Amino acid sequence: MNKILPFFVVGILVLGGLGAVSGTKSNDENIISEKINFSTPNFSETGDYISIELSEATNSYISEDKPMVPAVTKVYTLPFGTKIDNVKVTFADSIVKGISKPVEPAPETLPVSINTVHNIKKTNELMTYEDIEIYPEQRYSYRVAAGLDNEQHVTFLVVSLNPIQYKPKENKVYYAKSATINVKYTPPANPVNFAEEYDYLIIAPAQFETALQTLVDHKNNLDPPVRTIMVTLDEIPSGVGIDEQEDIKYFIKDAVETMGITYVLLVGAGIKDKEIFPVRYAWISDDIEDNFPSDLYYADIYNDTGGFSNWDRDGDERYCEYPYDIPNVDVIPDVYLARLPCNNVQEVNTIVGKIIEYKAHNKMTKRILQAGGDTFTGNSQIEGEYANEKVMEKLPGYTALRCWASDGSLTKPKLASGWKKSVDFVDWSGHGSPISWATHPPNDEHTWIPPETLISQYAGWSYYDFDAYMINNDYKYPVVFYNSCSNNKFSYKDPCLGWVTLSRKGGGGIATFAASGIGYGVPGNEVSRRMGWMEVRCFEEIMSTKILGQSWHNNIEDYYTTFAGSFDRYDYKTMVEYAMFADPTLVVEDGDDPRSKPVNKPVYTGILDILMELFPRLEKLLDIILARLI
Ligand SMILES: [Ca+2]
Ligand SMILES: [Ca+2]
Numbered sequence: 180m181n182k183i184l185p186f187f188v189v190g191i192l193v194l195g196g197l198g199a200v201s202g203t204k205s206n207d208e209n210i211i212s213e214k215i216n217f218s219t220p221n222f223s224e225t226g227d228y229i230s231i232e233l234s235e236a237t238n239s240y241i242s243e244d245k246p247m248v249p250a251v252t253k254v255y256t257l258p259f260g261t262k263i264d265n266v267k268v269t270f271a272d273s274i275v276k277g278i279s280k281p282v283e284p285a286p287e288t289l290p291v292s293i294n295t296v297h298n299i300k301k302t303n304e305l306m307t308y309e310d311i312e313i314y315p316e317q318r319y320s321y322r323v324a325a326g327l328d329n330e331q332h333v334t335f336l337v338v339s340l341n342p343i344q345y346k347p348k349e350n351k352v353y354y355a356k357s358a359t360i361n362v363k364y365t366p367p368a369n370p371v372n373f374a375e376e377y378d379y380l381i382i383a384p385a386q387f388e389t390a391l392q393t394l395v396d397h398k399n400n401l402d403p404p405v406r407t408i409m410v411t412l413d414e415i416p417s418g419v420g421i422d423e424q425e426d427i428k429y430f431i432k433d434a435v436e437t438m439g440i441t442y443v444l445l446v447g448a449g450i451k452d453k454e455i456f457p458v459r460y461a462w463i464s465d466d467i468e469d470n471f472p473s474d475l476y477y478a479d480i481y482n483d484t485g486g487f488s489n490w491d492r493d494g495d496e497r498y499c500e501y502p503y504d505i506p507n508v509d510v511i512p513d514v515y516l517a518r519l520p521c522n523n524v525q526e527v528n529t530i531v532g533k534i535i536e537y538k539a540h541n542k543m544t545k546r547i548l549q550a551g552g553d554t555f556t557g558n559s560q561i562e563g564e565y566a567n568e569k570v571m572e573k574l575p576g577y578t579a580l581r582c583w584a585s586d587g588s589l590t591k592p593k594l595a596s597g598w599k600k601s602v603d604f605v606d607w608s609g610h611g612s613p614i615s616w617a618t619h620p621p622n623d624e625h626t627w628i629p630p631e632t633l634i635s636q637y638a639g640w641s642y643y644d645f646d647a648y649m650i651n652n653d654y655k656y657p658v659v660f661y662n663s664c665s666n667n668k669f670s671y672k673d674p675c676l677g678w679v680t681l682s683r684k685g686g687g688g689i690a691t692f693a694a695s696g697i698g699y700g701v702p703g704n705e706v707s708r709r710m711g712w713m714e715v716r717c718f719e720e721i722m723s724t725k726i727l728g729q730s731w732h733n734n735i736e737d738y739y740t741t742f743a744g745s746f747d748r749y750d751y752k753t754m755v756e757y758a759m760f761a762d763p764t765l766v767v768e769d770g771d772d773p774r775s776k777p778v779n780k781p782v783y784t785g786i787l788d789i790l791m792e793l794f795p796r797l798e799k800l801l802d803i804i805l806a807r808l809i
């Protein structure tokens with residue numbers, strides 16, 4: 180990894196985001212002053228409501244069932260450990276506009292779980308907001324968090340602005356033409372001097388040490404090398420933290436400071452009560468689950484003051500309890516972290532072999548396989564397909580192989596066939612459980628698709644039902660995104676779908692991004708927030724940074740900075756459950772010797788692949804025969 184900038188250079192103020200905002204800014208040593216001009220909002224009639232658009236808006240709504248008012252956030256990237264003394268925002272030139280109808284309400288939030296109802300609330304009642312005087316009440320707020328910016332430790336200051344306010348009783352909207360942000364801060368008195376010895380820390384149980392040495396050697400021998408060190412769990416000092424998980428987190432912190440680590444890989448499954456690698460649970464409860472596993476815990480090392488982000492404010496050993504512990508949950512990761520939830524040495528060997536193969540021979544094909552349907556029935560948007568289309572806007576030059584509910588192409592044979600078309604990515608947008616993914620045909624909440632087949636007797640894509648074993652994709656391993664619930668729930672009693680997708684030899688994926696708990700979507704507005712927002716941004720980040728660990732970090736950081744002015748329970752859950760199974764240093768690009776055909780693949784398997792494509796139902800039978808032959 181290239182650490183181009185020495186630490187002190189980051190001290191130069193970087194003004195992030197918002198290319199559309201014009202204004203003036205000035206900065207001397209301890210003050211930021213920036214004037215932001217806003218364009219005139221656009222008001223349009225949508226049925227019984229008025230909708231408001233603002234071209235500088237960074238997010239479109241603030242809170243469920245409240246009026247939909249555009250908001251703007253501004254991000255300042257400051258040296259790590261900077262103390263924010265004061266933030267003041269002054270709005271100027273407020274203009275009043277009378278409107279004839281109420282402002283459109285924000286959409287509701289629903290889980291993307293296979294075990295819940297997805298038909299949206301049918302309400303014909305007009306929202307008049309009688310309990311609201313003015314919305315939003317606050318014109319601005321700010322948050323401070325510690326994270327990474329291009330491998331450098333930094334402090335993010337996020338200023339959230341509400342230039343538009345609405346008074347429902349008066350039928351009036353007030354909007355400002357400009358705002359001036361004034362920040363006073365104190366730079367760190369004793370800047371932390373992070374070492375520069377290593378890039379990448381792998382932590383694993385001792386039984387995986389020998390198998391993982393191949394990966395350590397591979398990384399160290401790259402040109403330029405990814406300077407890698409492996410530490411086994413029994414080498415981590417105990418008693419430093421309150422329990423084993425906190426010991427590990429303190430060890431990572433120490434490795435960041437004394438070795439210069441920026442990438443971390445945890446190896447080992449987290450199946451409840453049979454953990455090979457310890458699991459931290461986050462207690463953001465909802466109607467479906469009290470807690471869920473979160474590896475963000477191990478990555479969010481520092482809080483806004485540069486101190487340890489301990490996630491347990493009240494000290495009751497229930498971490499990330501919403502809302503009590505939230506002041507002690509910084510959220511933004513301070514290392515680029517992932518897990519490979521391997522159950523045994525064989526799985527370690529398989530995934531290490533795939534990582535080395537990817538670097539040697541991956542060939543980018545500009546193809547993506549997409550699966551989508553009607554995530555939430557009872558409205559006009561087919562959310563999964565809509566999200567798939569929005570993903571394509573971030574992948575210029577790409578061809579989509581689509582399995583869609585609306586045209587009947589979301590079938591198991593079509594999905595299996597799509598995996599074999601040498602795709603760079605697979606994008607699933609629908610519902611999930613730890614072991615399956617599925618969605619609905621348009622406006623049919625009672626039917627799950629892809630439908631069952633002769634050999635696969637259950638609706639939905641599940642490895643229990645052989646489906647994930649059908650993906651013999653010719654040694655071309657895609658990056659996989661699941662917009663759904665729980666597909667990366669690595670504490671489940673059996674290996675989760677996201678891991679089975681990777682642990683398959685000679686096929687499957689190279690990385691999975693998915694929720695490790697119940698995920699949430701936005702009916703009729705799928706990519707505006709929650710998992711649908713993550714889905715689109717994931718592909719955008721991979722195209723931009725190419726490094727998987729940075730993509731994961733930047734997705735969480737962007738989510739944080741975009742919605743910081745109006746976080747709710749589901750926002751925290753969306754960030755805290757965002758889990759990646761991968762080698763976080765993996766670069767999504769052509770390998771050293773890119774090949775479209777598999778290396779050393781026996782001729783007969785090619786013939787079998789053709790047969791299986793022609794007769795997809797034969798696949799399981801062939802799998803059984805092959806398993807006995809080999
Ligand atoms: Ca942090
Ligand atoms: Ca607690």
Ligand SMILES: [Ca+2]
Nearest residue numbers: 555556560561
């Ligand atoms: Ca829908």
